[in-house]
Amino acid sequence: MGREVFRCNAVRDGETLRLELKGDIDEQTDLGALLKHQASSVVIDLSKICRINSAGCHRWVRFLEAMSNGRTLRLSRCSTTFVAQAMMIPNMIARTSVESLYLPYWCERCGEELELLSRTGEDFQQKPKCPRCGDPLTPDSYASSIGVLLNPRSS
Numbered sequence: 001m002g003r004e005v006f007r008c009n010a011v012r013d014g015e016t017l018r019l020e021l022k023g024d025i026d027e028q029t030d031l032g033a034l035l036k037h038q039a040s041s042v043v044i045d046l047s048k049i050c051r052i053n054s055a056g057c058h059r060w061v062r063f064l065e066a067m068s069n070g071r072t073l074r075l076s077r078c079s080t081t082f083v084a085q086a087m088m089i090p091n092m093i094a095r096t097s098v099e100s101l102y103l104p105y106w107c108e109r110c111g112e113e114l115e116l117l118s119r120t121g122e123d124f125q126q127k128p129k130c131p132r133c134g135d136p137l138t139p140d141s142y143a144s145s146i147g148v149l150l151n152p153r154s155s
């Protein structure tokens with residue numbers, strides 16, 4: 001797999017600015033360019049973020065520091081790769097509130113694997129059903145721990 005070029009699509013929704021990010025975040029990614037957008041409330045959609053290397057994590061954390069200055073930040077539809085990094089580096093979600101994220105699930109019976117969007121505040125202990133065979137799906141090992149991290153009430 002080659003490198004996925006980083007792109008940002010900015011959409012205005014009244015007072016809120018929605019930044020839809022796409023591609024890889026690494027040492028070549030210019031996140032600073034996103035700071036030119038003026039808005040008091042920013043939603044960052046991370047569903048299309050592919051890979052984030054360690055240089056990318058560093059850039060992301062510094063970007064959040066700058067971006068959160070005078071702005072309310074919400075992270076939406078975080079991809080599984082982003083979530084996996086945030087589990088190791090909690091600063092990846094510092095100064096933000098996480099609205100929703102993708103968690104990996106698999107079916108023990110038929111082997112189906114899929115990613116499901118979970119909203120924070122939902123009960124992560126709930127087991128969704130396999131779309132193929134109807135058996136309850138099992139969350140990937142870290143999925144249950146991030147659920148607890150984001151929604152302490154369900155633990």
Ligand SMILES: [Zn+2]
Nearest residue numbers: 107110130133
């Ligand atoms: Zn199944």
